[in-house]
Amino acid sequence: MFRHHSQPLVTAPAETAVLALLLAEGPLSRVELARRTGLSSTAVTKAARPLIDDGYLYELPPERTAPGAGRPVNPLAVAPDREFFVGLKISAGRLLGAVCDLRAGIRATAGRAIGTCTPEAVAALTAELVDELLDTEPVFRDRTRHLGVTVNGDVDRDSGRVRHSGLLGWRDVPLAELLAASTGLSVTVENDVRALTVAEHWFGEGIGTGYFALVTIGAGIGSALVVNGRLLRGAYGVAGEVGHISVDPTGPRCCCGALGCVEAIASTDAILAAVRRDTAYAHLTFDEVATMARAGHPAAGGAFARAGRAIGTGIAALVNLVGPERVVVSGEGVDTYDLLSPHIQEAYAAHAFGAASRCPLSLRPLPWEEWARGGAAVAIQALFPQYGATPTTGAG
Ligand SMILES: [Zn+2]
Structure with a gap:
């Protein structure tokens, strides 16, 4: 049984x-x-x-x-159908959920708009969403016991707490405990980019690699590293943050307070702000900036070039330090990868040291289901206690 x-x-x-x-x-x-x-x-x-x-x-x-x-x-x-896993991504206005099988194949998906973003409201909404997902096939309810939840921000998987999520406005939230109580499942909470990295390492491009990195580009620049087959957490819970490597000490101020971080130059907001400033068009949207760059507008093209160089230089620093076998670049920013890619590749080639530069960069589109699948991958890892913390369970 x-x-x-x-x-x-x-x-x-x-x-x-x-x-x-x-x-x-x-x-x-x-x-x-x-x-x-x-x-x-x-x-x-x-x-x-x-x-x-x-x-x-x-x-x-x-x-x-x-x-x-x-x-x-x-x-x-x-036997992929022997057990199912619910993966969940909590983002600013939306809950995204998926049921995955034992090999992380997506079997059902559902979403909910988040009205009030308090932890308690999200816990109640999660219970509804999990019910909807488990009702899609009778076998799901019988064979699902783990929920993997991913959140943007500083997450402590061991204690199941979200220490800080700027996007959600949360600080020190015992999320695993709340969700275990509201869903009755055992819950593992992880940072969203790390969860995506686990999915990619176990079930995607990283299969079989001992050293692997994933970098997401878009609203933020996220990254996570696998070293010796394990996700690198760092002594203080922070490790491999490409987004906050400073690539230009005279560059713009980052949200972290430092100057010239990759994220301060290459996030979608940073690109948009640079073009607005350089053109004095204060109401441009990011899509318009991308269109202008593709049409050869020098200020727009220049902002994407600087962003691409910052990303490529940051990835080279990561590769020089850790020597991964491959690096996957993903995130919603891959929509503008055509504008960034030549500059990423050029800066990467210029800064990667010796044999480390043989590490290929590959591009991976990221439909939203993949974020929820990352949560499911973390839940699958919970079957193996040595790969992570023991999940938090409710009263059961
Ligand atoms: Zn920073």
Whole structure:
């Protein structure tokens, strides 16, 4: 039967290694699993047994690895429908939710406008939204126990608290506790960009990489790093913040108080402010500025060029320090990537040091569902206690 909802699925290192590899990479034979995890074939078989019995893994029909290659093997695969996860993104005016399966495939989505943005009102709205999502298919309600919630700002996943979210106007909110009480699910809370990075690392471009970075561009410049296969949190909860690397000490003042941060030059607001100032058109919108830049307007084009150079220089600093295997650039700002990209690439090439510059930058569009999917990915990680904090549960 279904395990108690606060109990982790796997605790033994061998079980964790086998399930994590199958989750990320799909069906593999026991021999391949043994080779990739460094376990013996006997240890793989022993680790897989309880997960097969519990319905999380199943054996595919036998296949011969090569003509005449002896006994056929049954590859092991994850049963994606064995458990479902709700992912939620809380943004300034909107709640976005998704039900994802065990391999982070999106199965249903729904949203709600947020009227009053108090934590209590959002908790009540979350309960409604989760109900709507779990009602879309009967099997969702039976097989969902984890909710992963993502918020912009300073989030402490261990305690489930939002320490500060400027966008929501929240300070020190025990969000996991509130949502566990209102939904009855076990809840993990994470910063939105970190959650997106987890999704991309486990189920996207970052699969199999030990060192990986994701940078989001748009209203803010966000980033998160994976080091040695783990999300980097830093001793003080802050690490890998590309947006607040200063790339021009004489540059504009950033919202963080420092001068010339990447974000102060390259956020959509910063680009817009620069063009308004340079053209003396105080009512320009960001879309108009993008159109002007595409039509060759020098002030608009110059602002995107400065923004692109700031982003590329910031990413190069990150790459030089940490040496990721790849960097994914995402965020709503990718809509103007055509204007930014040549300048990002040029500055990146100019500043990346030695072999680190072999790290490719790839672009990933970001439909809103992806933010909610990031929440679900964090909830999936809650099955593996060593990848994060124990989720917060309600009275259950
Ligand atoms: Zn800053």
